[in-house]
Amino acid sequence: MSPGKSNAYFNGMSSADKEEILSVSGFTEGQLPFKYLGVPIQTTRLTKYDCRCLTDKIINRIQSIGAKKLSYAGRLTLIQSVLATLHNYWAMIFIIPKGVLNRIDSLCRNYLWEGRTEYTKSPLVAWDTVYAKPDKLWVQWIGHVYLKGASWVDYRPTADSSWSWRKICHVKEELQHGFHQGNWIVNPREYKIREGYNLIRTVKPKVEWSHLVWHNWVVPKHRFIAWLVYMNALNTRHKLKRIGVSDSSLCCLCEQEEETVQHLFFDCAYSRRVMGGISEWLGLNMVRSDTLQWVLKCRHSRLRKRMLKAVVSACVYGIWKQRNECRLEYKIHKPECIVADIRREMNARCLHLIKSPVHGPDANWLRRISTVH
Structure with missing residues (x-):
């Protein structure tokens, strides 16, 4: 590591310990928040303001000269392959505020129908219908190789299926059992992610030691x-x-x-x-x-x-x-x-x-x- 390009960040440490570490490492003390690989690093949950650079990236893509000249089909392809996936990297690390996700949807919707970030007319087709993506390559491959027209609900993997595919099917069956036993199908609002997680993981009673x-x-x-x-x-x-x-x-x-x-x-x-x-x-x-x-x-x-x-x-x-x-x-x-x-x-x-x-x-x-x- 290059001391001139590196910083050390501390929390809950004495001044003497800080000085000793900085002296040995040659680093300088940095202050939170800061950016690492384009992602803001801080001690609190991200706010709309913190995610402004994420929405700015999408706006810059939309305002580029090439993006403005695309047809409806070209815009839809750009949305599905680029714009709507820009936030995935962030989403793997942080909980992105709901308002930011709504803003991203709004930008993509406006770009599809008008070719720019703002659109005041009524969309020709509802966004949920436009952005439904059953044609993903992975979904097509699974349907062609494994399902072959069978119902996913009733599907059972064959003996020669790969280990990873059998595990996916096993998890599906466990969740299916939970949706019936937990009454999640009748009342979807009863479902909690925690309940689904606890259903598929091994839960053992807590020991006193x-x-x-x-x-x-x-x-x-x-x-x-x-x-x-x-x-x-x-x-x-x-x-x-x-x-x-x-x-x-x-x-x-x-x-x-x-x-x-x-x-x-x-x-x-x-x-x-x-x-x-x-x-x-x-x-x-x-x-x-x-x-x-x-x-x-x-x-x-x-x-x-x-x-x-x-x-x-x-x-x-x-x-x-x-x-x-x-x-x-x-x-x-x-x-x-x-x-x-x-x-x-x-x-x-x-x-x-x-x-x-x-x-x-x-x-x-x-x-x-x-x-x-």
Whole structure:
């Protein structure tokens, strides 16, 4: 990137951080709004004024000398292939105001009947009839190759149809079911895009531990392993032996019991020593078989609960990493080393995320855990 041609844009950052980034990158600080690839970039929804350059583009095309000399058929072709599609690029990124879309329709309609942007007479044919486009090449191709005169409502794909076409037909059948079951056909106003989206996607009930994993205090690299633990999806020795990959199902760390998710992270003697070291550091009793349920239901301040969520995921990640080193590289570190790594990482994470001053008991607690060695 060229520093002379690039700008950096900031939001919610301190002046010191801004200056450091600008110093290292060589960029200058830009101000919102600005344009990128011809599209306005800003923090608020687009207004009619923001889309003025879009309508100006259409007006300039209409006012060009060549466009004025076209016949009705030529104007219609220009509208369908150029004018009416100029806003598609914007529409893929933004929600364009309804007034702007109406203005675009108005410009195209006026150009068709008069050859200019303004037209005061009654149109010869309604715009909805003029702009109906059943003759699109893709529609013609689908009709010729797949439908072959069959009704789209009753159509079923053949076994030799492409994967993408079968998926389109599958979505059509799901939506068709929704239109009947949801009474959308009888009363179209009952239909909401959200309902159609929820109908065709897989919706599962929300689990109680979701905010333990997808929490901004949890280190990103810890989240995925923690999610696999809560889903009971990790390839522990118990699972590997069951599918014939491992000869032994004993825990790599203690070699006393079967290596299940529950045992490895919460019941194993090695894991309990890690949890014990973290408990001593935080001043909280985390050494228990129902650690997850305890974190969900414990009554602590907001700061301590946030820290607990991050620490539990960090412990899970650290134990899993140590288990893999033990199994693959035959190396095992003392639990105290794992505790020291977690403590160091969590202190850095905590200091980075706390933006406002902390007072009272939380301040004393935070000072204690950040100074313990």
